[in-house]
Amino acid sequence: MSLKTVVDSFDDMKPYKADRGFVLISQKKEGVPDWLSVLRSESLSKIPDLHTMSCGAAYVMEVQYKAKKYVVAYTFGTAHHRLEDDLFEPRFGLRVALNLIESNKLRNMDVASLDASTLKTRMQASRSTSVNDFGLDVNQDLLTLLSGASSDASFARAVTGRDAISMRAMPSAGFFKDKAIQAIEIYKKRTYKSKYPWVDYIDPVKDSVVLAALERDLFDELVQIASGHPTDASLSTPDISDPLVAEAVTYAGAGMRPGKKKVFDEIDIYDYVSEIKASLLGGRLAMDEMRASHRIVMEDQATGIPRSERVFRSINFEVSRAGLRYVLFGGSWYQVDAKHAKSVEDEFNSFLIPKAIFKPTTARNERQYIEELNSRSDLLNMDQTKIDPAGTTQANIEPCDFLSTKKHLIHLKDAAASSSMSHLWSQGQVSCTLMMTDGIFREKFIKEAKKRETKYKKKGFSELLPSKSAAPDPSKFTVVFGVMRARNRKNGQLDVPFFSKVAMRPSLTAIRLMSYKVFVEIIEKV
Secondary structure (H helix, E strand, O other): OOHHHHHHHOOOOEEEEOOOEEEEEEEOOOEOOOOHHHHHHHOOOOOOOOOEOOEEEEEEEEEEEOOEEEEEEEEEEOHHHHOOHHHOOOOHHHHHHHHHOOOOOEEEEEEEEOOOOOEEEEEEEEEEEOHHHHOOOOOOEEEEEEEEEOOOOOOOOEEEEOOOEEEEOOOOOOHHHHHHHHHHHHHHOOOHHHHOHHHHHEEEOOOHHHHHHHHHHHHHHHHHHHOOOOOOOEEOOOOOOOOOOOEEEEEEOOOOOOOOOOOEOOOOHHHHHHHHHHHHHOOOOOHHHHHHHOEEEEEEOOOOOEEEEEHHHHEEEEEEEOOEEEEEEOOEEEEEOHHHHHHHHHHHHHHEOOOOOOOOEOOOOHHHHHHHHOOOOOEEEOOOOOEOOOOOOOOOEOOOOEEEOOOEEEEEEEOOOOOOOHHHHHHHHHHHHHHHHOHHHHHHHHHHHHHHHHHHOOOOOHHHOOOOOOOOOHHHOEEEEEEEEOOOOOOOOOOOOHHHHHHHHHHHHHHHHOOOEEEEEEEEEO
16 A cells, blocks of 8 residues: 555645655634534523634654554544545454553453344453453454553553554653654564453454355345345444434445435434445445445534444344355454354354244244234233333333243244344343342242233143242243244355344353253244
């Protein structure tokens, strides 16, 4: 990548020749904040004029480390928003931070829990602490930011790493060149492997042939969504958003639906595809155009100030290819470590039910399927039964969707319609724990079961449940998670997404440790 390419990417910033490259600056003109007129209308005294201003600068330089030349950009103020994502090395700053920060000197951590719905979490400690104190699930959580005290004071006192590296250090003569070379040198190290060995469970893909194939898979998936098929892919900006800011969402770029922009209340992959549906199905849109030009535009409804993010950086998508698992997150493709993937698959297979309880169904969703199962004499419909455990109100715990004559506690989920299956697993775990430990919960469960027996004209179910005063024997109950899925359109397999299997592990293992028998059954949607 050339120095000129990076310099040109800083739109509307004025360049000044520097020792090793260019310094670029921008100064946004003064503006009047939208809220000022509202405050003036309420004030009994005259409020003076107020103005907003912002500025930014960048120093783009070329340095040589060993035999290779690198282009490095230092940004200040708002300038980092101007640099295009595909120009920098993904997770460069994170790798530097991992090599510099000891695992017991952490202050901040951002993680993304990869599932059908990606959950992003920011954790902050009041003082330097161990990685174990953050409660990280190393099997599921993708580390996206790390901050803490630097073990190398010659580089910086403290660092924060994501794609870029942010540091606290005192500039001196030769600072920019020396720090750039030092950062590249630290990035090349592999000392992080002994401190954070789980980081490489999910590793960036760099093979250009594999990347091209993965992007074809993604494009095919978008075409399938446009054709009306459900998807496990989702859309969410990689950074953690401010929940207090209400934003109007639109989509922009090549091949969008002509006419007035449709405004959406939230970011959603089905809304995005609806805007490019005609171009996708008409063969008028290529993956390169989509990656380069498509953006999510989010306008603050209070101030009218827009911000944008590339769609490609916001797609979360999982795919299997040649026996390997890949995931797209934050605009980068990652391969799941093969040994780690095998351990997850093996454990999931150990939970698969040996003899099916359910037949394939033509039901379109969970609600229809529950109505279909109502006709079975061996099942009692407990769906939408809400029970408050002892000492709580409005907890609304659902004990199960169906209770069977064989003491099966059945929990159902239509995976195609659900943003995440994590709730399914955790719901089962909570219900099992309360049934073991809370007599009030058991008493209410029996009461609700009797109501359902009356409603559906069935008998013999409520007496299967342990009483309030009894010491329950979990080994006499079987917990069954029924997951409704259609077969994969490409390989014909009946399966659930890999990261839903990862999310399953803690809950199902906990249920098994309580001495319940626990199984998963994948119910085919035909």
